[in-house]
Amino acid sequence: MRYRKIPDETIRRLPVYLRGVLHLSEQGMESVSSRKLGGLVGVPPWLIRKDFSYFGDFGTPGIGYGIKTLIKQISKILRLDVMHEAAVVGVGNVGSALLSYSGFGIYGFRISAAFDVDKRKVGKVRSGVKIEDVSTLRGVKKRGIRLGIIAVPAAVAQQVADEMVEAGIIGILNFSPRYITVPKKVKVITIDIGMDLARLPYYLPCG
């Protein structure tokens, strides 16, 4: 089934698989079946096999998938094998939490710059990163930063996004509760916990 378009949903599941096999790798395992991996990460075995089949023959019939192979291949597909630097704009509650979040590391990510408008914050250090004035944002291009994280109030989110695009950012993770519009060469992923929380009651039994 090679040479076919890869579903977005498959891409969405790859990080899930990666985390699962990293976990198994830490425990010293060398191979895993689709059934076992599925049990670990909550995805049915046939879907795992289908997903992996888009990228070639990862597995060995009768045995399963080599864990080292999986880690290497998935990382490569997701382009996590090179280090990515990200800049966060807005060092409030959300921005601070992100700076201290350790989960980025295993995906080859690092927040290496932080910006804020608040003069009192500028110059201080949070989680080892110096806070800079937001007016100097366009300097990030020279520092090799291509990813931006928006952690500012909704009212200024679009403005920050525009500045990021101008500064050469090509991928944005948006934590503000606003849809933002950017040129289509720029990829935006919006994370809005309010949206997710609002969906929850619908699925609950009783009124």
Place this chain on the structure above:
Amino acid sequence: MRYRKIPDETIRRLPVYLRGVLHLSEQGMESVSSRKLGGLVGVPPWLIRKDFSYFGDFGTPGIGYGIKTLIKQISKILRLDVMHEAAVVGVGNVGSALLSYSGFGIYGFRISAAFDVDKRKVGKVRSGVKIEDVSTLRGVKKRGIRLGIIAVPAAVAQQVADEMVEAGIIGILNFSPRYITVPKKVKVITIDIGMDLARLPYYLPCG
């Protein structure tokens, strides 16, 4: 097209529409066309019409949709018209950020309880909520809390989830980077920023 099963994807978009019409309502508007709303929230007009059509005839041909009607109907469908109380477990960086996040309000949500294992935190107040010892979690049922928020390290996430289920929680928002398994009567939504960030590089141009 009434009386048909409502797609999950439609439910996912309802909070997006709601936020859009709330925004328009604040600006004093009384009605909006699918084209205009679509431009605001980033969804194509025909999809908006299709989504709304699952719930009956919201709109008026030639005019559009009444904004007050939309707010009332969407809130009712999502069951946001009643106040929901939530309890957060883990008052670290993520937990603290959630406690101070003001976005829950417009969806009729409130975090009215907070729990932690750290004795030094217990008894203190964050964003107006007193931090309680996690061992008293099962008391939340009596207080009418049915939603739980997991904001603890990955290693103890499953344990906390089990305790939540035992405490009568029927909806869980999971902020830990772990899939958790619960009885199927319980609905879980997992938010994992690492997963989203890991997806981003795949969509970026150049290597």
Place this chain on the structure above:
DNA sequence: CAGTGTGAACAGTTTCACAGCA
């Protein structure tokens, strides 16, 4: 024989075109 890889059937979602209404 256990477990992968995959074509084909199935299910869910989006897009389109247009009838019908204010």
Place this chain on the structure above:
DNA sequence: TGCTGTGAAACTGTTCACACTG
């Protein structure tokens, strides 16, 4: 005329069954 509501077509993703392989 402008806009909604919707069946049908097109598309995307999931499930299944089983041939095949180490």
